[in-house]
Amino acid sequence: MRTKIKKILKSDESILQKKIKVFGWVKTVRDQKSFAFIEINDGSSLANLQGVIDSTNEDFRKIIEISIGASICLEGEVVKSPGKNQKFELKIEKITIIGKSKDDYPLQKKRHSFEYLRTISHLRCRTNTGGAVTRVRSSLIYHSHKFFQDRDFLNIQTPIITASDTEGAGELFRVTTLSDLRKDPKEDFFKKQAYLTVSGQLNAEAFALGMTDVYVFSPTFRAENSHTSRHLAEFWMLEPEFAFGDLHDDVKLASDYIKYMAKVALNENEDDIAFFDKFVEKGLIERLTNVVESPFEIISYSDAIKILEKSTKKFEFPVKWGLDLQSEHERYLTEEHFKKPVVVIDYPKEIKAFYMKDNKDGKTVAAMDILVPKIGEIVGGSQREDDYALLKSKIKNKGLDLNTYKWYLDLREYGSAPHAGFGVGFERLVQFITGMENIRDVIPFYRAAGSCDF
Ligand code: 4AD
Ligand code: MG
Numbered sequence: 001m002r003t004k005i006k007k008i009l010k011s012d013e014s015i016l017q018k019k020i021k022v023f024g025w026v027k028t029v030r031d032q033k034s035f036a037f038i039e040i041n042d043g044s045s046l047a048n049l050q051g052v053i054d055s056t057n058e059d060f061r062k063i064i065e066i067s068i069g070a071s072i073c074l075e076g077e078v079v080k081s082p083g084k085n086q087k088f089e090l091k092i093e094k095i096t097i098i099g100k101s102k103d104d105y106p107l108q109k110k111r112h113s114f115e116y117l118r119t120i121s122h123l124r125c126r127t128n129t130g131g132a133v134t135r136v137r138s139s140l141i142y143h144s145h146k147f148f149q150d151r152d153f154l155n156i157q158t159p160i161i162t163a164s165d166t167e168g169a170g171e172l173f174r175v176t177t178l179s180d181l182r183k184d185p186k187e188d189f190f191k192k193q194a195y196l197t198v199s200g201q202l203n204a205e206a207f208a209l210g211m212t213d214v215y216v217f218s219p220t221f222r223a224e225n226s227h228t229s230r231h232l233a234e235f236w237m238l239e240p241e242f243a244f245g246d247l248h249d250d251v252k253l254a255s256d257y258i259k260y261m262a263k264v265a266l267n268e269n270e271d272d273i274a275f276f277d278k279f280v281e282k283g284l285i286e287r288l289t290n291v292v293e294s295p296f297e298i299i300s301y302s303d304a305i306k307i308l309e310k311s312t313k314k315f316e317f318p319v320k321w322g323l324d325l326q327s328e329h330e331r332y333l334t335e336e337h338f339k340k341p342v343v344v345i346d347y348p349k350e351i352k353a354f355y356m357k358d359n360k361d362g363k364t365v366a367a368m369d370i371l372v373p374k375i376g377e378i379v380g381g382s383q384r385e386d387d388y389a390l391l392k393s394k395i396k397n398k399g400l401d402l403n404t405y406k407w408y409l410d411l412r413e414y415g416s417a418p419h420a421g422f423g424v425g426f427e428r429l430v431q432f433i434t435g436m437e438n439i440r441d442v443i444p445f446y447r448a449a450g451s452c453d454f
Contacts, residue, residue, distance in 0.1 A: 001020075001021060002023055004022075004044040005040070005041065005042050005044050005048070005049045006044035007044070008020065008022070008049060008078060008090075009045055009086070009087065009088065011078075011088070015088065016078055016079065017077055019076070020076070020078060021075045022040065022075075022090065023072070024042035024071070025070065025071050025072075025126060026039070026067070026069060027048050028068065029066050034054070035053060035054050035055055036055075036060065037051070038050070038053070038092070038095075041131070043125065043131055046128060046131065046135075046272055047086065047271065050083070050090070051089065051090040052090070052091060052092060053092035053095065057092065057093065062095050062097060065097060065100065067102075068107070068108060069126070070098075070100050070101040071099040071101075072096060074090055075093055075094040076091045076092040076093040077093070078090060078091075106123060107123060107126055112127065114441050117130070118441070121453070122454055129279070129280070129436075132272040132276065133430065133436065133441065133442050136265060136269050137430050137442065140261055140265070143264040143268070144257075147261075148213075148215045148240060153213040153215045153240055154207075154214045154215070156204065156215070156216055157216070157218070158197070158203035158218060159203065160197055160218070160219065161194050161195070161196065163190070163192055163193065164405065164408075166197070166198055166199040166202050167353050168353050168398055169198070171222040171223045171224050172196070172198065172221075172223060173196040174194070174195055175189075175190075175194040175196060176188050176189065176194070197220055198220055198221060199220055199239065200216040200239050201216075201239055201241065201355075201421060201423065202408055204216050204239055204241040205241055205355075205411060205421070206411055207241070208242055208243045208419050209243055209411050209419065213240070213242045214241055215239060215241070216238070216240075217237075217239075219235070219236055219237075220234075221233060227448070227449060227450075228327075229439055230375055230376065230428060230431070231439065231448065232427060232443065232446055232448055233447045233448050235426065236425075236427065237423045237425060238426055239422070239423045240253065240257075240421055241420075241421030242419060242420065243418070244417055244418060245383075246366070246420060247357075247367075247383040250420040250422055251298060251343050251345065251368050254370055254379050254381060254422050255343065255370070257424070258341065258378075258424075259292050262292050262433065266292070273288070273434075276435050277435075280434065280436060287373075288433070291341065296340065296341045296370070297342045298342075299343070299344060299345070300344070300364075301344055301348065301364065304333055304342075304344050307337055311332060311337070313336075315332075316328060317329070322348050324351040325344070325369075327376045330377060331374070334371045334372055334373050335373040335374065339373070340373075341370060342371045342372075343369070343371075344368065345366070347364060347365060347367040349365045353382075354397075354398040354400060356383070356384065356385065357385045358394075366382055366383035367381070368380075368382065369381075372432050374432075378424060378428040378432055379424050379425075380422065381421055381422020382420065382421075382422075383418065383419070383420040384420060385412075387412065388409060388412035388413050391412055392409055427442050430443075
């Protein structure tokens with residue numbers, strides 16, 4: 001029987017004197033002649049388990065064969081630790097070396113730069129930061145499902161391969177079996193051009209208009225040739241979509257969700273968040289506590305432009321109404337002006353996707369973005385155009401092919417209803433919750449322009 005390190009370290013004193021078997025990877029070995037210390041980690045917690053073996057034990061001779069990174073099994077008794085770093089430790093009775101680790105194991109030092117760790121993505125999870133990110137990420141996924149399931153949203157699966165460019169931004173990866181790309185797409189596998197999806201939204205809308213409340217959690221793909229700390233070519237998006245609701249409901253659901261995530265991290269991932277607070281972003285706990293406790297600022301795009309125009313800050317992209325907010329503007333609003341998450345609503349229709357519902361002013365659409373300090377946009381959503389004629393003219397005006405969207409237009413003819421939804425960039429959310437600066441460090445194996453290793 002295998003006992004996880006987390007279980008031992010979080011146990012009460014009833015575990016004392018119990019005989020257990022632990023498996024993990026060696027973090028440190030210290031040979032003190034009359035006894036030796038081995039610290040191992042199995043990924044279940046930030047803290048390692050310390051094992052102590054006496055030189056009189058016949059397995060003591062194995063110590064010299066154990067190097068950092070090796071996988072081993074320790075058997076023994078849980079005892080109170082005299083050291084101040086841990087409550088319990090293991091009095092080792094038996095050591096089994098499972099897999100030796102070569103001397104050139106790349107994680108010898110205590111701290112490595114994130115840049116370096118990206119070159120060894122296959123070993124990153126064995127570092128303190130890599131492990132903490134992995135645990136927080138998993139917890140946020142579990143609780144995302146819980147958040148929506150508790151609200152009776154149904155989890156649906158939308159296709160990865162699609163013929164439509166939902167966002168109309170042209171950042172599509174093509175899917176083809178043609179060896180000569182100049183050939184007519186009619187000769188291709190799907191008899192038309194196909195792509196990797198940029199968002200499951202359009203398909204999710206079909207299910208919202210039938211199941212009422214649904215959500216998708218899926219990989220999405222964007223061929224954005226950007227090398228920023230917040231863009232990936234393959235990332236996960238969480239997309240709730242609901243019928244009989246408007247933009248106001250959308251803003252409320254998204255804000256509640258983000259707050260819930262911050263609360264989950266503080267309550268369920270205490271040790272890892274304390275680690276990020278200490279080594280990654282000083283003041284993280286306080287920031288997350290503020291996210292939970294204080295309401296998000298909600299402002300219109302037009303008001304956001306006024307604030308930016310009044311600021312004395314020099315922006316690379318000059319501010320005027322109609323401009324698509326750039327990262328520098330988003331960050332000014334949330335980092336310097338409001339100093340908390342900001343929901344910007346009612347954007348000019350020219351800069352937003354075709355499916356968003358027109359506002360009465362004729363100039364803006366019922367869109368919303370949630371902006372947060374250091375990252376900028378983490379959520380993008382809207383109320384959807386539910387009127388057949390209006391939607392049809394929007395598709396035409398954006399120069400899109402009506403045939404591709406026929407099924408989508410159908411939804412407006414067979415029991416249309418006001419509906420809305422949003423997409424959370426899951427990696428950006430993990431950055432926001434952990435304080436990690438680069439999006440490449442919050443996904444196990446990152447895909448970005450020029451990087452498709454591992
Ligand atoms: O704002 P976006 O483009 O919205 C949509 O795709 C809508 N169809 C969602 C919906 O309403 N159902 O993308 C949503 C979020 C962004 O706010 C951002 O957090 C994230 O996805 N995102 C990226 N994350 C990492 N790398 C990229 N290249 C990203 N592009 C967008
Ligand atoms: Mg967006």
